[in-house]
Amino acid sequence: MPKRQLVEKILALKAERGAIILAHNYQPPEIQDVADRLGDSLDLSRFAASAREQIIVFCGVHFMAETAAILSPEKKIILPEPAAGCPMADMLCADDLVALKKKHPGAVVVTYVNSSAEVKAETDICCTSANAIRVIQTVPEGVSIIFGPDRYLGGWVAAQTGRSMILWQGYCPTHQKIHPEHIEEQRRLHPGAVVMVHPEVNPTVASLADAVLGTGGMIAYVEKSPVREFIVGTETGMVYRLQRKFPDREFFAATKHALCPNMKKITLEKVAQSLESLGPAVAVEPGVAARARRAIRAMIEIS
């Protein structure tokens, strides 16, 4: 079906079903264009919880839709491609976290939302890249902190807060594709540009940046900045997101190789199919969801 017809079909089905489409900032351009709301992981799960609509098509990866499902068990949260996972989230399982907690009794467990519901259920408080520093600052000095799954976000937050943390050694394969030479090369090409990178990059890349920010933070930063050009050190979908929001500025990807294959699994065809069949919905076992919800709500309260 031609793209324009597909978009019309999605809009018609969406109205008929009383559904809403949410999309993460890394989604492909054509998905960003049909979304009712674009945002970072924190913003989207909060928005899903407060939305009037009972049917939410979540264009992102599994942990994001799952977080929305945990916060809004009464709603139908649909992930158009159930195989859109997050390899970083898969690097930490609940059994490993339980074993680590046994090794460090009394430690507070802070978990990045890029994690499974089962891991969140073993967590004291979640965080996203938007609030990780604030979350860590709520842990009293002298109390040990277990942080996972991202060693790079964890290492960056530890450096920013001066807290030492027990770090799980997970990482994002997409952000590890951004190398120091990419930043140096882009700076040579665009000498007046500001460099923004996501805290999931490795510390050498972060040390070359002007600002280390989550995707929502990048938008807020550009909004306040008088600068015209920006080098974007995160998943490439963010360049489209920024360019569309700020047409009078210029954005350059640090590298076009920083592409999250899972984010790109969502297509217009799959969104249309989801609205037609009202599936596949994300379900979380109620006991696990209740324990995970505590950790997510604890984060939202301080954000």
Ligand code: 13P
């Ligand atoms: P944000 O919360 O900054 O949007 O990031 C989510 C993510 O998956 C980064 O890779």
Ligand code: SF4
């Ligand atoms: Fe996961 Fe990395 Fe993709 Fe974000 S960019 S969803 S952390 S694999």
